[in-house]
Amino acid sequence: MAGEPAPISPDARRALEKDLADLRAERDAVAATLRGGNDYEGDRADQADELQRADDLTRLDDRIDELTDRLKQAAVAGPPAKGVAGVGSRVTVRFADGTTQTLHIGEIADDEDPSVVTADSPLGRALMGRRSGDAVAYDAPAGPSTATVTSVGDTHSR
CATH class of the missing domain: 3.10.50.30 (Transcription elongation factor, GreA/GreB, C-terminal domain)
Known part of the structure; x- marks a missing residue:
């Protein structure tokens, strides 16, 4: 089964969609705090904080991509065959x-x-x-x- 798209239950789909929406909202909030560009006017603590938010943004983008891919794979897989154990069984x-x-x-x-x-x-x-x-x-x-x-x-x- 490895490498094949795996189906998910309706409850799991809803939970993943909620997580995805929450992550997107968090990403938007973090992105709004970034100054952009390389001109730091603050001290080293401000620079470190800016770098941490940029790292957070990358982590959020990676997780958003992961959940988006998982939802796409589940859509391709469809439900498991009758009598065969799968997610939701x-x-x-x-x-x-x-x-x-x-x-x-x-x-x-x-x-x-x-x-x-x-x-x-x-x-x-x-x-x-x-x-x-x-x-x-x-x-x-x-x-x-x-x-x-x-x-x-x-x-x-x-």
Whole structure:
């Protein structure tokens, strides 16, 4: 799956679009504080502050480009096929110790919902593109681990 555009859930799309709007507003605010040009009339502290804002602007531009690209890739990818785990899917997994858990593959971690695994986490990456009955291997904090996908639900908005 690496290198292929990955779909995202409607909730993740909305969150990324909000982050993008916030970053653009922050960028506009930072850009408005820059004097432009190389003629610094202030002391070294003023010059350092100006350089820091220019660095902030570059960081914001990079993040804006990253989010814009991610949203474009998601639009190209479309939703995952029915029965195939992808961003937004509910996936029930039986772990090596016999426990079963239903997880939601998300684009963004959610501290309020421990059932969310991000698509770029070790378990999330292992689940992407899998179907019911597939065995997966992934690196858990305690070391290598395995699990079996017992079911894959359709993507839906939470």
